[in-house]
Amino acid sequence: MDAISTIPFDTIAFLISGKHQLSVVYSALGVLRLWRLRRVNSFFTRIEKDIRFSYFWVRCARLLFVTLLLVHCAASVAYLLADRYPDKENTWIGSLNPNFKDDSLWIRYISALYWSITTMTTVGYGDIHAVNSLEMVFIILYMLLNLGLTSYIIGNMTNLVVEGTRRTMEFRNSIEATSSFVSCNRLPPRLKGKILAYMCLRFKAERLNQQQLIEQLPKTLCLSIQQHLFLPALEKVYLFSGVSREILLLLVADMKAEYVPPREDIIVQDEASDDIYVIVSGEVEMIDCEMKKKHAFRVFKSGDIFGEFGAFCFSPQKFTYRTKTISQLLRLKTSSLTEALKAREKDYGAIVKNFLQHHKMLEGLHIRDPFLEDVEDKGDSIVSINLLSVACTGNAVFLDELLNSGFDPDVGDINGRTPVHIAASNGHGDCVLVLLKHACSLHLRDSRGNTALWDAIAAKQHSIFDILYHWASISDPYVAGDLLCTAARRNNLIVVRDLLEHGFHVDTKNSSGTTPIQVANTENHLEMMKFLLINGAEADGLVKSKCSPLNSNEIVQEFEVRRCVLKPKTLKRAGVSLGGNDQTCTGVTSESQCSWRIIIYRGHPENCGKSRSVGTGRLIRLPRSVAELKTIAGKTFGFDATNAFLSNEEGAEIDSIEVIRDNDKVFIVEHNMVSI
Numbered sequence: 001m002d003a004i005s006t007i008p009f010d011t012i013a014f015l016i017s018g019k020h021q022l023s024v025v026y027s028a029l030g031v032l033r034l035w036r037l038r039r040v041n042s043f044f045t046r047i048e049k050d051i052r053f054s055y056f057w058v059r060c061a062r063l064l065f066v067t068l069l070l071v072h073c074a075a076s077v078a079y080l081l082a083d084r085y086p087d088k089e090n091t092w093i094g095s096l097n098p099n100f101k102d103d104s105l106w107i108r109y110i111s112a113l114y115w116s117i118t119t120m121t122t123v124g125y126g127d128i129h130a131v132n133s134l135e136m137v138f139i140i141l142y143m144l145l146n147l148g149l150t151s152y153i154i155g156n157m158t159n160l161v162v163e164g165t166r167r168t169m170e171f172r173n174s175i176e177a178t179s180s181f182v183s184c185n186r187l188p189p190r191l192k193g194k195i196l197a198y199m200c201l202r203f204k205a206e207r208l209n210q211q212q213l214i215e216q217l218p219k220t221l222c223l224s225i226q227q228h229l230f231l232p233a234l235e236k237v238y239l240f241s242g243v244s245r246e247i248l249l250l251l252v253a254d255m256k257a258e259y260v261p262p263r264e265d266i267i268v269q270d271e272a273s274d275d276i277y278v279i280v281s282g283e284v285e286m287i288d289c290e291m292k293k294k295h296a297f298r299v300f301k302s303g304d305i306f307g308e309f310g311a312f313c314f315s316p317q318k319f320t321y322r323t324k325t326i327s328q329l330l331r332l333k334t335s336s337l338t339e340a341l342k343a344r345e346k347d348y349g350a351i352v353k354n355f356l357q358h359h360k361m362l363e364g365l366h367i368r369d370p371f372l373e374d375v376e377d378k379g380d381s382i383v384s385i386n387l388l389s390v391a392c393t394g395n396a397v398f399l400d401e402l403l404n405s406g407f408d409p410d411v412g413d414i415n416g417r418t419p420v421h422i423a424a425s426n427g428h429g430d431c432v433l434v435l436l437k438h439a440c441s442l443h444l445r446d447s448r449g450n451t452a453l454w455d456a457i458a459a460k461q462h463s464i465f466d467i468l469y470h471w472a473s474i475s476d477p478y479v480a481g482d483l484l485c486t487a488a489r490r491n492n493l494i495v496v497r498d499l500l501e502h503g504f505h506v507d508t509k510n511s512s513g514t515t516p517i518q519v520a521n522t523e524n525h526l527e528m529m530k531f532l533l534i535n536g537a538e539a540d541g542l543v544k545s546k547c548s549p550l551n552s553n554e555i556v557q558e559f560e561v562r563r564c565v566l567k568p569k570t571l572k573r574a575g576v577s578l579g580g581n582d583q584t585c586t587g588v589t590s591e592s593q594c595s596w597r598i599i600i601y602r603g604h605p606e607n608c609g610k611s612r613s614v615g616t617g618r619l620i621r622l623p624r625s626v627a628e629l630k631t632i633a634g635k636t637f638g639f640d641a642t643n644a645f646l647s648n649e650e651g652a653e654i655d656s657i658e659v660i661r662d663n664d665k666v667f668i669v670e671h672n673m674v675s676i
Helices: 009-016 026-050 055-084 105-120 133-185 189-204 213-217 219-235 243-252 306-314 335-343 345-361 382-393 396-404 421-428 429-437 452-458 460-476 479-489 493-500 515-520 525-536 549-558 605-611 627-635
Strands: 255-258 265-267 275-281 282-289 295-300 320-321 328-332 597-602 617-623 645-647 664-671
Touching: 026 055, 055 105, 055 133, 105 133, 213 219, 213 493, 219 275, 219 328, 265 275, 265 460, 275 335, 275 460, 282 421, 328 335, 345 396, 345 479, 382 493, 396 429, 421 429, 421 452, 421 460, 429 460, 429 515, 429 525, 452 460, 452 479, 452 493, 460 479, 479 493, 479 515, 493 525, 597 627, 617 627, 627 645, 627 664
Parallel strands: 597 664
Antiparallel strands: 255 328, 265 320, 275 328, 282 295, 282 320, 597 617, 645 664
């Protein structure tokens, strides 16, 4: 058909007949040229898809071309009807000009075109109109065609105009909806400003949002685009220095690009965020919101990263991160980073080292080593020092990852303190278990001669001490004696008491065969000697080196006949006697003492001698404290004994449970029963 439509039938007819006047057959064959209009349609379709040309103007040109083509065709058909009608004067053009054929071809074409356009636009001036029935039928069909064409043109033009203003209308609608939402919920002006700022940013940056486009593409093409866009920014980040390209490509594939307006909080202080952000463009401030006057400690720029401290340490964020200008950020989930690094431990170790080195240099940001605040760098390994920092923060998961990467669990700081020292003293039981799993040494001493067990008991971390002692006693049978003798040498009564509460025998020998009381005697610690004697220490082996024979004999004679000797095997965590008249721990008791029985009476002993109206006594077990004894007496005799006091048979007031013995008689006396 394309070839046939290009054949010049009018020229062929002229050569055959020698006349310009064509027959109906040749005229019908000439209509085949309209087939070439398909090429015109394909041309306009191709131009509309070409982004180098404006779609609006191309579409308008196409509609104009269709309109002119229809007008031309209608004018040609109208003239053909007038020309072929037998009665020339009874036609639309012959009624005005009977000799219209004498006019030039241009005038006749203009007349036909004029009548076609006025008919299409339904103007109808009345100067030209259909005369015969054939013309009327054509006009009817032409007007019906005009209805469809007019609707098509109006619909297309409306769509073009609406599409040009669609984004503006959507923006206005979103702003109106936001204002209504703020008014209904009575949000403060600060939040309203942030919401409106975000709406404006989304409107301005809608065309810059690449994530929607990227997600529509195939995965391989999507990865190529992300590598081109984000890989250069990722390579600038300190955290990924020295990391293999394979890991970087995996991370780039999981990153999401976001545009954030100015003054927007990305991470809020004390928030448990698991996202890491890389800045592609813009600036982000790090702010401490706990201060009365908010102060920006640092400004992050393109190529910086933030949020990694809280994500790595699984702890709340220390600061608030707020955009200073409009910023493009790459957001990465911590879980995605962990999954990507599972296959390559070497890269994980490199990232951890970069993280620790970076935060070692940021000393002014309150994330330096808490135990090295006043110590200058002596050339120790930065990684080793920060391994101690992780142990100090109590992040057992992160500590386990570091040790799995090949870090030494027995590394020490400038004072010789190892991670187990720090974890034990700070009460981080999970970290202690991780270090024990990695075979840390429990017998290393710091510069003060303290082991991890000493730090734990001195810090009253009793549960951690039990764990450490269990493992330390397996390899060293003299651990208990060494701890007791160290405490005796330092005259630390509290530590000795706590050790005895854990069931240590008071005469346990250290690795040198010395008992705690011998160490206390050598150091001339009289109070320590008294304490050990009252808690069952044997005085036969005293070495009288520095203590005078007189003082030593006095101490032995004073406690040779002891009223309350607490056997090591029966000591409980409730407390151990410190010796002396008033130096006692609350709740002091032993298993033998718990079996003592006493008889309680209501009333003053003096009144009991005069009258028996106070009633019979009650036989009870001796409780652990005076308060418990009052409670039991109050329940037994049916009164409130909170403000009452205790008395023995002689009328002396009892203010300590230790002075009561087995089978003693105790009187619970109300203040209104005291004899005047």
